[in-house]
Amino acid sequence: MASHGPRGAALAIHGGGPTAVLNAxxxxxxxxxxxxxxxxxxxxxxxxxxxxxxxxxIDLGAQPVELLEAISWTPGSALGSCRRGxxxxxxxxxxxxxxxxxxxxxxxxxxxxxxxxxxxxxxxARAAGYELRVIGIPKTIDNDLDRTDHAPGYGSAARFVxxxxxxxxxxxxxxxxxxTVVETMGRNTGWLVAASALARHREDDPPHLIxxxxxxxxxxxxxxxxxxxxxxxxxxxxxxxxxxxxxxxxPFGADAFAPDGFDRRLSANLGHTLARGxxxxxxxxxxxxxPGLLGRSSSLFISAADHDEAMRCGRAAVQAALxxxxxxxxxxxxxxxxxxxCSTGLTELRSVAGRERRFPRQWxxxxxSDVTPEFLAWVAPLAGEVPPRxxxxxx
Amino acid sequence: MASHGPRGAALAIHGGGPTAVLNAxxxxxxxxxxxxxxxxxxxxxxxxxxxxxxxxxIDLGAQPVELLEAISWTPGSALGSCRRGxxxxxxxxxxxxxxxxxxxxxxxxxxxxxxxxxxxxxxxARAAGYELRVIGIPKTIDNDLDRTDHAPGYGSAARFVxxxxxxxxxxxxxxxxxxTVVETMGRNTGWLVAASALARHREDDPPHLIxxxxxxxxxxxxxxxxxxxxxxxxxxxxxxxxxxxxxxxxPFGADAFAPDGFDRRLSANLGHTLARGxxxxxxxxxxxxxPGLLGRSSSLFISAADHDEAMRCGRAAVQAALxxxxxxxxxxxxxxxxxxxCSTGLTELRSVAGRERRFPRQWxxxxxSDVTPEFLAWVAPLAGEVPPRxxxxxx
Numbered sequence: 001m002a003s004h005g006p007r008g009a010a011l012a013i014h015g016g017g018p019t020a021v022l023n024a025x026x027x028x029x030x031x032x033x034x035x036x037x038x039x040x041x042x043x044x045x046x047x048x049x050x051x052x053x054x055x056x057x058i059d060l061g062a063q064p065v066e067l068l069e070a071i072s073w074t075p076g077s078a079l080g081s082c083r084r085g086x087x088x089x090x091x092x093x094x095x096x097x098x099x100x101x102x103x104x105x106x107x108x109x110x111x112x113x114x115x116x117x118x119x120x121x122x123x124x125a126r127a128a129g130y131e132l133r134v135i136g137i138p139k140t141i142d143n144d145l146d147r148t149d150h151a152p153g154y155g156s157a158a159r160f161v162x163x164x165x166x167x168x169x170x171x172x173x174x175x176x177x178x179x180t181v182v183e184t185m186g187r188n189t190g191w192l193v194a195a196s197a198l199a200r201h202r203e204d205d206p207p208h209l210i211x212x213x214x215x216x217x218x219x220x221x222x223x224x225x226x227x228x229x230x231x232x233x234x235x236x237x238x239x240x241x242x243x244x245x246x247x248x249x250x251p252f253g254a255d256a257f258a259p260d261g262f263d264r265r266l267s268a269n270l271g272h273t274l275a276r277g278x279x280x281x282x283x284x285x286x287x288x289x290x291p292g293l294l295g296r297s298s299s300l301f302i303s304a305a306d307h308d309e310a311m312r313c314g315r316a317a318v319q320a321a322l323x324x325x326x327x328x329x330x331x332x333x334x335x336x337x338x339x340x341x342c343s344t345g346l347t348e349l350r351s352v353a354g355r356e357r358r359f360p361r362q363w364x365x366x367x368x369s370d371v372t373p374e375f376l377a378w379v380a381p382l383a384g385e386v387p388p389r390x391x392x393x394x395x
Numbered sequence: 396m397a398s399h400g401p402r403g404a405a406l407a408i409h410g411g412g413p414t415a416v417l418n419a420x421x422x423x424x425x426x427x428x429x430x431x432x433x434x435x436x437x438x439x440x441x442x443x444x445x446x447x448x449x450x451x452x453i454d455l456g457a458q459p460v461e462l463l464e465a466i467s468w469t470p471g472s473a474l475g476s477c478r479r480g481x482x483x484x485x486x487x488x489x490x491x492x493x494x495x496x497x498x499x500x501x502x503x504x505x506x507x508x509x510x511x512x513x514x515x516x517x518x519x520a521r522a523a524g525y526e527l528r529v530i531g532i533p534k535t536i537d538n539d540l541d542r543t544d545h546a547p548g549y550g551s552a553a554r555f556v557x558x559x560x561x562x563x564x565x566x567x568x569x570x571x572x573x574x575t576v577v578e579t580m581g582r583n584t585g586w587l588v589a590a591s592a593l594a595r596h597r598e599d600d601p602p603h604l605i606x607x608x609x610x611x612x613x614x615x616x617x618x619x620x621x622x623x624x625x626x627x628x629x630x631x632x633x634x635x636x637x638x639x640x641x642x643x644x645x646p647f648g649a650d651a652f653a654p655d656g657f658d659r660r661l662s663a664n665l666g667h668t669l670a671r672g673x674x675x676x677x678x679x680x681x682x683x684x685x686p687g688l689l690g691r692s693s694s695l696f697i698s699a700a701d702h703d704e705a706m707r708c709g710r711a712a713v714q715a716a717l718x719x720x721x722x723x724x725x726x727x728x729x730x731x732x733x734x735x736x737c738s739t740g741l742t743e744l745r746s747v748a749g750r751e752r753r754f755p756r757q758w759x760x761x762x763x764s765d766v767t768p769e770f771l772a773w774v775a776p777l778a779g780e781v782p783p784r785x786x787x788x789x790x
Contacts, residue, residue, distance in 0.1 A: 018569045046790060047571065058789030070785040075562065077569035078787045164689055167470065171692040174413045174472035176442065269667055289687045294559055297566035300695040390465040392473045394453030395441060 005324055006131050007038050008104030012060060013045040013052060014081040015114030017141075019153030020160075020302050021310035025109050025137045026079065027072035028314025030060045038322055039105065048082030049117070053090065055097055072311060075156075075297045081110075086117040091124040099130055105321045107314075109137040112145055112354055115329055119349035122327040135317040136329035136349050139310070141296050143191035146355045147347040148331035152313055153296070155306030155382035157185070158195035160295040161239075162386040166199035168289050169206025169237045170389045176234040178285035179226055179278055182207065183271030185295055186241035190214050190359035192295075193241035194371045195379055201388035206237035210370045211244055214359045217369065218247040222274070223281045225369070230284060242270050303384040309342055316344040340381035400719055401526050402433050403499030407455060408440040408447060409476035410509030412536075414548025415555075415697050416705035417504060420532045421474065422467035423709025424502050425455045433717055434500065443477030444512070448485065450492055467706060470551075470692045476505075481512040486519040494525055500716045502709075504532040507540055507749055510724055514744035517722040530712040531724035531744050534705070536691045538586035541750045542742040543726035547708055548691070550701030550777035552580070553590035555690040556634075557781040561594035563684050564601025564632045565784045571629040573680035574621055574673055577602065578666030580690055581636035585609050585754035587690075588636035589766045590774055596783035601632035605765045606639055609754045612764065613642040617669070618676045620764070625679060637665055698779040704737055711739040735776035 010033055012026055026044075033039045042061040045052045058079070063071075071078045086094070098106070108118035115136045125132035138145050141157035161184050172180050186192040190212030197210060208229045211217050222238070229236040244252050252270045271288030278286040295301075313330045320328065329352055333345040363375035405428055407421055421439075428434045437456040440447045453474070458466075466473050481489070493501070503513035510531045520527035533540050536552035556579050567575050581587040585607030592605060603624045606612050617633070624631040639647050647665045666683030673681040690696075708725045715723065724747055728740040758770035 014569075018566055044787065044789075058787060060787070063788055067785060067788070071787060074565075074784050076565040076784070078785075078790060080571070080790065081569050083570065083572065163693065163695075167692040167694070168688045170469075170471040171413055171688050174409075174474075174476050175478065176475070177478065269664070272664055272667065289689070290685055291687065291689050292684045293563045293566050294684070294686050294689070297562040298558065298695075299562070300558075300693075389469055389471070390462060390473075392439065392453060392455070392466060393458055393462070394439075395473060395475065 006104045007040055008102045009041045009043055010039045010105040011043045011103045012107045013048060014077045014079050015048050015110030018077040019139050019141050019296050020075040020156035021152050021307050022109060022139050023074050023078045024072040024307050024310035025152060025314035027068040028311035029107050029318050030068055032315040032318040044079045047080035049086050050082045050084050073299055075299055085113060094121060095124055095128055095130055104132060106134045107137055107317050109139050111140045112352055115349050116353035119353050133321040133326040135321050137313050137317045138329055142186055142189055144189045144356045146352045146357045149334040149342060150332060150382055152306060152310035155303040156301055157192055157295050158379055159303045159383040159386060160301040161192050161195045162198035162383055163301060164291045165196040165207050165239055172235055172237060178287060179230060179236045181238045181240060181271045181275045181288040183288060183290040184241045187243040193239050194359060194375060195383060196239040197371050197376055198383055198386045204233060207239035208236050209238045211240045212359055212364055213241060213243045213245055215364055215368045216245040216247050216249055219277055223278060226278055227282055305382060305384050312344055401499045402435055403497045404436045404438055405434045405500035406438045406498045407502045408443060409472045409474050410443050410505030411478060413472040414534050414536050414691050415470040415551035416547050416702050417534050418469050418473045419467040419702050419705035420504050420547060420709035422463040423706035424713050425463055427710040427713040439474045442475035444481050445477045445479050468694055470694055480508060490519055490523055490525055499527060501529045502532055502712050504534050506535045507747055510744050511748035514748050528716040528721040530716050532708050532712045533724055537581055537584055539584045539751045541747045541752045544729040544737060545727060545777055547701060547705035550698040551696055552587055552690050553774055554698045554778040554781060555696040556587050556590045557593035557778055558696060559686045560591040560602050560634055567630055567632060573682060574625060574631045576633045576635060576666045576670045576683040578683060578685040579636045582638040588634050589754060589770060590778060591634040592766050592771055593778055593781045599628060602634035603631050604633045606635045607754055607759055608636060608638045608640055610759055610763045611640040611642050611644055614672055618673060621673055622677055700776060700779050707739055
């Protein structure tokens with residue numbers, strides 16, 4: 001694509017929690033920008049908006065290609081990120097900083113909160129008559145971003161959840177002695193816990209039960225389900241996400257002892273609380289497993305498709321900015337056909353800003369828990385390799 | 396080695412919790428036994444002693460070599476295991492079962508409890524005048540077996556702990572917003588939590604604090620340590636094992652709400668309880684991470700050295716039994732010299748039965764927490780690959 005716009009610096013900034021492939025998007029953007037005449041230099045902001053306000057920059061253009069390749073396979077945020085949003089009063093300050101550095105291209109990598117800030121910065125620049133091209137690059141492990149088939153970061157997190165449930169389930173099969181609640185990430189949506197179904201390769205493979213926060217469920221219902229599985233198999237693996245709600249819409253396991261000023265939902269301890277409750281009700285041994293942050297931070301679980309798409313989203317963002325686009329987020333568009341393939345597209349930042357995409361009702365199985373085969377077919381290529389565990393003949 | 400003893404069936408049995416390479420020992424034994432004239436068939440016991448009493452066997456000799464290879468890289472217990480011990484009244488029953496099946500070689504794979512049962516079975520056979528060769532193959536993630544340099548299973552679990560703390564630490568570095576307690580496995584000994592030190596490659600890399608159960612520590616001491624690290628770095632990663640004791644020798648986080656009849660220590664929730672306590676004391680955000688069973692159940696974290704040694708222990712057990720040895724456990728013997736190498740040796744089953752090897756005092760750093768460089772040099776070759784995370788220049 002030819003460049004028709006201004007020449008100036010580019011800037012990359014991360015917002016919110018990291019994913020396994022956030023750095024792949026960063027590397028993709030930096031590699032795509034190399035040798036482009038319109039981009040005079042490529043600044044990286046350390047630690048998100050907080051760092052931008054402090055003008056805490058590094059030179060991304062000067063990073064060796066091999067290092068960028070290695071960084072792309074390293075989970076986390078290599079720049080550093082932050083959870084602080086952008087206040088109304090920040091926008092003039094930010095524009096001033098960008099203008100002083102002659103920044104003409106800004107790449108925001110983040111979720112729906114970050115896209116909101118990106119949209120408003122683009123608007124502030126327009127209002128101030130400062131020529132600025134702002135592009136959003138999606139990232140989320142939760143897959144709650146709207147207007148894209150899925151978001152980079154989700155595939156690897158889905159692969160982790162599936163592998164973790166398969167492996168923990170295999171360990172528990174060996175001893176067949178108890179009920180185990182595996183708590184996955186996913187605060188409000190069921191995308192991640194749903195992916196645990198990829199762990200199943202044979203009948204009665206774990207997970208035996210999967211609950212989704214889009215379908216609140218009572219402790220009684222869970223206890224009844226567990227009791228039936230346990231009676232049949234002698235053990236039971238339950239997959240549930242940290243955001244599962246009970247029939248009153250309250251989060252299971254919210255910590256009643258959280259100190260004042262802290263969000264009790266953040267301090268929830270769902271798996272442990274649920275396992276304790278199952279022990280009391282069913283008089284069975286029950287424990288919980290919570291693989292936690294490892295689900296987005298271990299390079300060993302990166303999905304090859306996710307890495308490739310994250311990198312392509314970074315490249316597409318630079319291409320779009322140089323082609324004159326602004327105020328848009330890169331999307332992934334699944335192409336029709338028997339083989340999985342995604343191309344990149346564009347959507348307005350405001351079409352995703354502040355919106356949360358929940359797990360679709362039609363992919364929840366009829367009984368109100370577990371997922372449909374259609375979801376499995378949709379998610380399998382995103383997660384990639386989740387092979388079955390080999391078993392001895394006769395076992 | 397030539398065989399001088401009786402011809403008969405061999406039998407393999409697992410005891411206690413699985414490791415990442417327990418199946419490698421099984422595969423090693425079965426592969427070594429192939430084509431040996433003295434071994435008429437190779438039975439595998441499903442689900443440990445419980446299965447043996449029920450005569451629940453599979454034919455290990457009939458398993459394809461490629462399947463055994465694949466199984467060797469699969470964590471868990473491919474046979475199934477159990478936690479039940481052997482009662483006094485069981486031994487005559489077991490001998491009767493073995494005699495009816497003409498079993499002359501028994502391979503017990505387990506920890507110190509399993510070695511105790513193996514020893515007593517060997518004794519019962521001697522007393523009954525039944526010719527039986529009983530060999531123990533060590534396995535434990537905790538590394539608490541005596542008389543061996545280390546036990547198969549520990550190296551992979553150590554690698555997991557180091558990788559998990561490195562990766563979770565890298566994720567937390569990106570946001571630098573809180574204190575995180577990473578709870579590792581290890582009920583009574585500090586071997587596993589100590590291995591978290593392998594995560595460090597640069598100054599100030601996580602873990603910033605490591606506590607060992609061999610050195611009880613007060614909540615005040617931990618809070619003071621955390622406060623100092625946080626003031627300097629803006630975040631703090633604490634590594635602590637599930638068995639850490641406070642200054643009164645009580646486990647941190649034992650669950651006061653555990654129902655009657657359950658071991659409160661088993662239901663401990665140490666990381667969560669400690670994080671809550673740090674929040675209250677320090678008025679900082681604190682959370683916990685507990686990677687849990689994944690630490691022994693994910694094939695991606697298997698240490699190559701551990702896999703090789705586990706397999707060699709299985710082979711050595713068959714060689715020893717065919718050479719006429721009984722009542723012994725295979726050991727790993729570290730050879731002197733600059734390069735790491737272990738050969739296998741033998742020790743009497745009763746020398747390890749029921750004994751627990753604790754983390755040596757001289758490898759705890761002078762301040763009473765953290766480990767010495769000597770321990771790091773000792774553990775590094777066992778864990779194998781724990782490479783540093785690449786970082787952008789200027790970050």
